[in-house]
Amino acid sequence: MLNLGLDVVTTAAILFIVSTGLLLVFGVMKIINFSHGAFLTTGGYASVIVTQAGLSWWWGIPCALAIGFVLGMAVERFIVRPLYARPLDAILATWGLGIIVGQIITLVFGRGVQMVESPVTGALALPGAQYSAYRLILVGVALVIALALGWLLNGTRLGLQTRAVIMNEALARGLGISSTRVRFITFCTGAALASVAGCLITPLASVDPNMGVPWIVGAFMLVLVAGSSLVNLAIASTVLGGAQVLVSTFINPVLGGLTIAVLAALLLRIRPEGFARG
């Protein structure tokens, strides 16, 4: 029972970590960044590079952050910026970018699965249960990311401008806010977050050139349901992630893998605004 509860909490935390970058970009720019999966993959390979160089796995996090941010800068400038007015085309172009990144990684690292040693092994002995220590750490990481983003958005000048752009871009521009700059920084941050997420999930999932693809669909659905609020994303991750765990445990794992996508699609049909303005 405790195990099941922890499964729900940790699954929600992982989903939250993987989806925040996408949510940030969707909230501010109103486009779905399908290269999110590619950034996840890049982050995963960042930890491969770091561990192969003999450094501690933890160095992968700053490394992934930097790679994601720099890559995000180039992508925003040359691919996303020309497509603001064509959101459906932006989905396609960023998906195409995912193909490019996947192929480049394949050319460099080969198509095989890379193994990354887990930084924290073993289980934590809890009253009545043994639970993977690393998964529990991720809950803390999710909280840190949520608090950091919350502070960025609510406690800084840039965050204020970002919220203004989210609410009414035309008005924000009229007030002298450079929405181009806000978008640029948002996209880079989103890319960096995705990259870090990719790095963080390496102890749980295999690292291969297409590792981002299975995650992107789930993250995409969660973001559509959550709209543009971090709180809603946390709720959506918990509710849908929880449903996924329950279905996987009690019915069957294949159906569990579909839970998020199917539930989100049905939820959006009944309530197009998702969890927003609940």
Place this chain on the structure above:
Amino acid sequence: MADPVSTMTLRSGAGPAWRMPVAVGVAALAVIAVCSIALPTFLVNNLIRAFLYAALALTVDLLWGYTGILTFGQSAFFGIGAYAAGLVFTHAGFSLPLAAGALAAGLAAAWLVSRAIGWLAFYHGASPLYASVVTLVLPIVLVQGIYSGGEFTGSSSGLSGFDSFDVPLEAWFFIAGAFLTVVAVIAWLFVRSDAGRLLVAIRENESRCEYLGIDVSRYKARLMDVCALVAAAAGYLFACVQMVVAPEYAGFVFGTELVIWVALGGRGSLLGPIVGALLIDVGSAYLSGNLPYIWMLLVGVAFVVVIVAMPRGLAPLAVNALRRAVPRRRRIAPLAVEFVAAPARERDAAQTPRPALSLRDVQKHFGSLKVLDGISFDAHAGELLSLIGPNGAGKSTLMRCIADGAQRSGGTVEIGGADIRKLAPYDCVALGIGRKFQTATVFESLSVAEALRIARYRIAPPAKWKRDTTLELPQPALDVLRLTGLDKIPERECRYLSHGQKQALELAMVLALEPRTILLDEPTAGLTKQERTQIGAIFVALATRYRMCLLLVEHDLDFVREISSRIVVLHQGRIVMDGGVDEVVNSALVRAVYAGESHTGAASAEGSA
């Protein structure tokens, strides 16, 4: 324009619209027949598959390129057709009746799934992104279903080694080629026909289509059904030829590849996606052996570059280059369309004493904010009722509440005596209401005549396989066209019209619906003084001569005074005055409201009124 002789010659030139596509189709079949013998086996083998993929790409093009529904799910329908064949041949064996049964089962399954997807993805008010989401979920669910089918579906390795039709490779080549040709010719006939222009109209302005009385969601769902059937048939043929089916053919990665081929070839053209699919698939067959990852990398780079820099794909580039290289001696003139008067329809409602429009206690609130509060009034045929009031008084909101049943929060609206309940805009149109938007909304890449034909869609469904040279329009619409000179330029694309012409065209489109009540939201905004006078005269004629009921939102008090028969003043969501022109215009209240005096002043004036 009305010259009967020139019309005759035009008609004989443009009449057999099917001749050109059919001729091209026959020529294509001949080429395919020759190629089936002449080409090397390896290429023949690859082209069979590429032909079927190209047919599949055509369905993606119809949905996305023409209609604007970005779909990742056509692969799922392809997979359904393929698995129908694979499952039947594996488990029941192969015989001709079984093969026919498998085809029927595949088509039926695809149709059922498409109906479910249509119900999910297309409803009034659905966002285009949501439709894409649903088409993305479909192949994911399907593939997981195949994975969990165990022995029955062959799980991740698929099904292979089943028997199929005993037909030589050359014959399959011809069959697949003929399948593609037939699909392409039918698609060609349809998209060039009058009915096919609706696809483009939906892509350009879905909301305008709904307010022209067209149930867009239904239309999209039907289109998806047809595309699903074609995709399933292609999948069935694929399984019969290759004698192997695998989950990848139903997956969403394949679905995105289809979109890539269409984008590269040129969305919104038919030849582009065919060429794109053939070149990329055959190219990858040759190159992916030697340069497996580089080839995919190149395709990916080309895709991104095309999406960002050349949204129309490579087809227009090729066509333009060809035009420059081979100057045409005889250009096909755009189809001239003659506007003729439609026979006047029975106007039974004109005799009934019921008001054309009747509002009782209409409410609209956003949370605790009341935008409309207790709006009640009647408007009768022949009345030109102006709705005035300061910005934010709720005028435009009231218009929305009358034309879309889902908008208001409370109260009843009756159009010609019929309660609109929660009806969608297209059903309100059927009750006899027409709405002209504040900003002129026309279909940018359609011609004047095509736009008007879309407006007639509900009353006179256009030809599905040909283009008519005449268009019947009701007299009021014709009057507007004549007065503004639009009848002289039926082939002009809407994007090249002036602002005033666009406003006039939209008005003519609304009148083409033969409404009994028209809602006009600031129809004179941005017009010159002369155009304003002209359009004012039209409004008066509509009310007096054609006995329509006009509801006009307007800021220009002088204009309102000149043309109205009655004025309703709205202030802070309530009706504060309702009366004759002089009474209202000269009242202290209207002066107070319009001079922008303090809120309390207006409120006390309201009390005294």
